[in-house]
Amino acid sequence: MEQRIERHVVTLRDVAAASGVSVSTVSRVLDDRTPRSRSTTAERVRRVADELGYRRNVFASSLRRGETGTIGVLVPRLTDNVMAMMFEAIERTARARGYFAVVATCGDDPTDERSATDTLLDRNVDGVILATARLDDTLPASLRERGVSHALVLRTDGESPSALGDDEAGGYFAVRHLVDLGHRDIAVVTGPWFTSSARDRVRGARRALAEVGVDLTDDRVISTGYGIESGTEAGRALLAEPAARPTAIFAANDNLAIGVVSALAAAGLTVGADISIVGYNDIPLAATMPVPLTSVRVPFDQIAANAFDLLLDESSAGRITRTLPTLIPRSSTRALGPGGAR
Amino acid sequence: MEQRIERHVVTLRDVAAASGVSVSTVSRVLDDRTPRSRSTTAERVRRVADELGYRRNVFASSLRRGETGTIGVLVPRLTDNVMAMMFEAIERTARARGYFAVVATCGDDPTDERSATDTLLDRNVDGVILATARLDDTLPASLRERGVSHALVLRTDGESPSALGDDEAGGYFAVRHLVDLGHRDIAVVTGPWFTSSARDRVRGARRALAEVGVDLTDDRVISTGYGIESGTEAGRALLAEPAARPTAIFAANDNLAIGVVSALAAAGLTVGADISIVGYNDIPLAATMPVPLTSVRVPFDQIAANAFDLLLDESSAGRITRTLPTLIPRSSTRALGPGGAR
DNA sequence: CTGTTAGCGCCTTCAT
DNA sequence: ATGAAGGCGCTAACAG
Numbered sequence: 001m002e003q004r005i006e007r008h009v010v011t012l013r014d015v016a017a018a019s020g021v022s023v024s025t026v027s028r029v030l031d032d033r034t035p036r037s038r039s040t041t042a043e044r045v046r047r048v049a050d051e052l053g054y055r056r057n058v059f060a061s062s063l064r065r066g067e068t069g070t071i072g073v074l075v076p077r078l079t080d081n082v083m084a085m086m087f088e089a090i091e092r093t094a095r096a097r098g099y100f101a102v103v104a105t106c107g108d109d110p111t112d113e114r115s116a117t118d119t120l121l122d123r124n125v126d127g128v129i130l131a132t133a134r135l136d137d138t139l140p141a142s143l144r145e146r147g148v149s150h151a152l153v154l155r156t157d158g159e160s161p162s163a164l165g166d167d168e169a170g171g172y173f174a175v176r177h178l179v180d181l182g183h184r185d186i187a188v189v190t191g192p193w194f195t196s197s198a199r200d201r202v203r204g205a206r207r208a209l210a211e212v213g214v215d216l217t218d219d220r221v222i223s224t225g226y227g228i229e230s231g232t233e234a235g236r237a238l239l240a241e242p243a244a245r246p247t248a249i250f251a252a253n254d255n256l257a258i259g260v261v262s263a264l265a266a267a268g269l270t271v272g273a274d275i276s277i278v279g280y281n282d283i284p285l286a287a288t289m290p291v292p293l294t295s296v297r298v299p300f301d302q303i304a305a306n307a308f309d310l311l312l313d314e315s316s317a318g319r320i321t322r323t324l325p326t327l328i329p330r331s332s333t334r335a336l337g338p339g340g341a342r
Numbered sequence: 343m344e345q346r347i348e349r350h351v352v353t354l355r356d357v358a359a360a361s362g363v364s365v366s367t368v369s370r371v372l373d374d375r376t377p378r379s380r381s382t383t384a385e386r387v388r389r390v391a392d393e394l395g396y397r398r399n400v401f402a403s404s405l406r407r408g409e410t411g412t413i414g415v416l417v418p419r420l421t422d423n424v425m426a427m428m429f430e431a432i433e434r435t436a437r438a439r440g441y442f443a444v445v446a447t448c449g450d451d452p453t454d455e456r457s458a459t460d461t462l463l464d465r466n467v468d469g470v471i472l473a474t475a476r477l478d479d480t481l482p483a484s485l486r487e488r489g490v491s492h493a494l495v496l497r498t499d500g501e502s503p504s505a506l507g508d509d510e511a512g513g514y515f516a517v518r519h520l521v522d523l524g525h526r527d528i529a530v531v532t533g534p535w536f537t538s539s540a541r542d543r544v545r546g547a548r549r550a551l552a553e554v555g556v557d558l559t560d561d562r563v564i565s566t567g568y569g570i571e572s573g574t575e576a577g578r579a580l581l582a583e584p585a586a587r588p589t590a591i592f593a594a595n596d597n598l599a600i601g602v603v604s605a606l607a608a609a610g611l612t613v614g615a616d617i618s619i620v621g622y623n624d625i626p627l628a629a630t631m632p633v634p635l636t637s638v639r640v641p642f643d644q645i646a647a648n649a650f651d652l653l654l655d656e657s658s659a660g661r662i663t664r665t666l667p668t669l670i671p672r673s674s675t676r677a678l679g680p681g682g683a684r
Numbered sequence: 685c686t687g688t689t690a691g692c693g694c695c696t697t698c699a700t
Numbered sequence: 701a702t703g704a705a706g707g708c709g710c711t712a713a714c715a716g
Contacts, residue, residue: 021686024687024710024711025685027710037685055460055464057708058465058466060708060709060710060711061709061710063399063401063402063692064711068401077426077430078420079423079427084419084426091447105430122398122400229630232630265632288570288571290604353693354694363703364702365693366694366695366702367701369694370702383701383702398694399694401694402693402694402708403694403695405692405693405695405708407694407695407696408708
C-alpha cells in the first residue's frame with residue numbers, strides 16, 4: 001500500500017480553521033498591500049498563520065490577482081561581468097520594491113532573444129527589462145506593439161523607455177582626463193557599432209579632444225567586438241608602427257582595455273609609463289590588475305531604479321533617462337612625460 | 343468612460359470555441375507530456391491554437407498539476423565568473439529537459455541564504471540547486487528535514503546529494519603537471535577552508551608531490567579568501583623572502599591566480615619564466631591574460647546534468663558524483679630551468 | 685469588519 | 701476519444 005509521506009502544505013483554509021474565521025478574512029488580514037489592521041482578530045490570525053508556518057501560494061495568488069510581482073530580465077550572458085553587475089543591481093532594486101527578478105540569457109542570436117522573451121512572458125512576468133537592445137533590434141518594437149511593459153537598460157533603440165548611463169559624458173570624462181594629463185594623440189577602441197553606447201562614448205571622446213583643438217580622426221577609432229581578444233587585436237594594430245603609436249588609448253569597456261593591456265605587454269611596453277589606458281564600466285577586476293586600471297564607473301543601481309520607474313509608469317513611452325558616470329583614476333593613466341610628442 | 347485597451351489573452355476556452363470541441367479535449371491535445379495524437383481533431387486543435395497564438399498559462403497549469411517545471415538556483419553572486427558559468431550551465435541543462443531555472447543571489451550571509459531559499463520555495467520551484475554549501479552550513483540539513491528536493495553543486499556538506507568536480511583529481515593534475523616540469527618547491531594558495539573544494543584540491547596537490555617524495559608542508563599552503571586581492575596578498579607573502587621563493591604556485595582558483603600574478607609583477611618577476619603558476623576553473627579570462635594561464639577546466643555542463651539527475655531522482659539521498667576535470671596547459675607554466683634548485 | 689459566492693485558467697476524474 | 705463537473709489556493713465583489 002502506498003504511503004504518502006508528502007508533508008501537508010498549510011493553506012489559507014488551515015489558518016482559517018485554526019483561528020475560527022473565514023478564509024477571506026484571513027486572506028484580507030494577510031494581504032500586505034493594505035495597511036495592516038490592529039484588531040484582535042487580525043493579530044490572532046497573524047499569530048496563527050505564523051505558528052502554522054503559512055506561506056502564500058504565489059501562483060494561486062497571481063492567478064487571481066492578474067499580476068505576479070515578477071519582472072523578467074533578459075541579458076545576453078551572465079559570464080560578462082557587466083551583465084552580471086547589471087542583473088544584480090536589478091535584483092536588489094526588485095527586492096527593495098517587493099518584486100522578484102528572474103533572468104534569462106539569450107546569447108547574441110535574435111531568434112533566441114525572441115524565444116527567451118516568450119519564455120519569460122509565459123511565466124506571467126509583469127514586465128521585461130532588456131539589456132540586449134541593438135540599434136536595429138526589432139524586439140522592443142514588437143513589445144511596444146503587443147503592449148508589454150518593458151524597459152531597456154544600458155543601450156537604447158531610441159524608441160522604447162530606456163535607462164542608460166550617460167555614455168557621451170562617460171566618453172568625455174575618460175578622454176578629458178587624458179587630455180588633462182597632456183595627451184593629444186589618443187586612440188579609441190570601442191565595441192560593436194550597432195550599440196548606442198559605443199557611438200555615444202566615441203562622441204564624448206571626440207568632444208573632449210575638440211575642446212583642445214584636436215580632431216579625432218577615423219583612423220584613431222577602432223570598432224570591434226566585446227571580448228578581450230578583440231581588445232588585444234585592436235591594441236596590436238595600434239602599436240604595430242612604433243612611430244605611429246598613440247600616447248594614450250581609451251577602451252570603451254574594461255574587457256577591451258584588458259585586451260589592450262595584453263597587447264602592450266606583448267610589445268614590451270608598460271601600462272601607464274609608456275602608454276596610458278582608460279577603460280569603462282569599472283568591473284571589479286579593473287582595480288586589481290597588476291597596473292590598476294583607470295575606468296569609468298557606471299551607476300548600475302541608479303540605472304536599475306530608473307528602469308523600474310519606467311517599467312511601472314504607464315506614461316513613460318519614449319522616455320530615456322541618462323545617469324552620469326564617474327571617472328575613477330588609477331595608475332594606468334599618467335601625465336605625458338617629456339619624451340611624449342607635443 | 344474608461345476604455346480597456348488591454349489585449350485579450352487567449353485561453354483554452356477560446357481555442358475550444360474556435361475549434362468546436364470542449365476545453366478538456368484541447369487541454370489533452372496540448373498536453374506535451376503524453377505522446378501527441380495524430381487524429382484529425384488533434385491536428386485541427388493544434389492548428390487553431392497556433393493561429394490564435396495560444397500559450398498555456400503556466401501558473402494556472404502549475405496550480406492544478408502541483409508542479410511548476412521550475413527549479414531554483416542559489417548562488418552567492420553572479421559577478422563571480424565561476425558562479426555565472428555554473429548557472430549558465432544549469433540554465434542550459436534545464437532548458438534541454440523542459441525546465442526553467444530561476445536564480446537568486448544571496449551573498450555570503452547564512453541568513454540571506456535562508457530567506458533567498460524561502461523566496462524560491464514560495465515560487466513553488468520543484469527543487470533547489472545550491473552552489474553555496476559550506477561544510478558547516480545547516481541549510482542542506484534543513485532542506486532534507488523538510489523534504490525539499492535539492493542538490494548541491496561544486497561543494498558538498500557530505501550529506502545531501504551533490505554534483506561535484508573531482509577536486510582531488512584536479513589538484514593532483516595541476517601539481518603533477520608542475521612536478522613533470524621539474525618543479526619541487528611548490529606552494530599552494532587556496533580559498534576558504536570551510537569549503538570541501540579547497541580541502542580536496544590541496545589533498546590532490548599533496549598526493550602529486552608525495553609521488554616524487556616531496557612533502558607539502560603547512561607553511562607552503564595558504565588558505566585565504568576568494569578574491570583577487572587575497573591572491574595578491576598570498577603571493578606577496580610567498581615572494582617576500584627571495585631566498586625562500588617557491589619555483590611554482592598552484593592557486594586553487596583563477597581569481598587567486600590572477601592576484602598572484604599581480605604580486606609577481608609587483609616583485610618584478612615574470613610569470614612562467616621566473617615562477618610557474620597554475621589556476622583552477624579556467625574562466626574565460628585565463629586564456630587571454632598577457633601570459634595565458636594554465637588552468638584546470640571544470641566540466642560545468644556535466645556537473646549541471648548530474649545535479650539534475652540527483653534532483654529528479656527520489657532515491658539519490660546521500661549520493662555524490664564527482665566529474666573529472668581537465669588540465670589546460672598554457673604559457674604560465676614552464677620547465678624548471680638550470681637556475682632552479684634541484 | 686466579516687462571511688458568502690464566484691471565479692482566475694487549467695487539469696483530471698468520471699461517465700459517456 | 702470526448703464532454704461535463706469539480707477543484708487546485710487565492711482574491712474580489714457583494715451582502716450583511
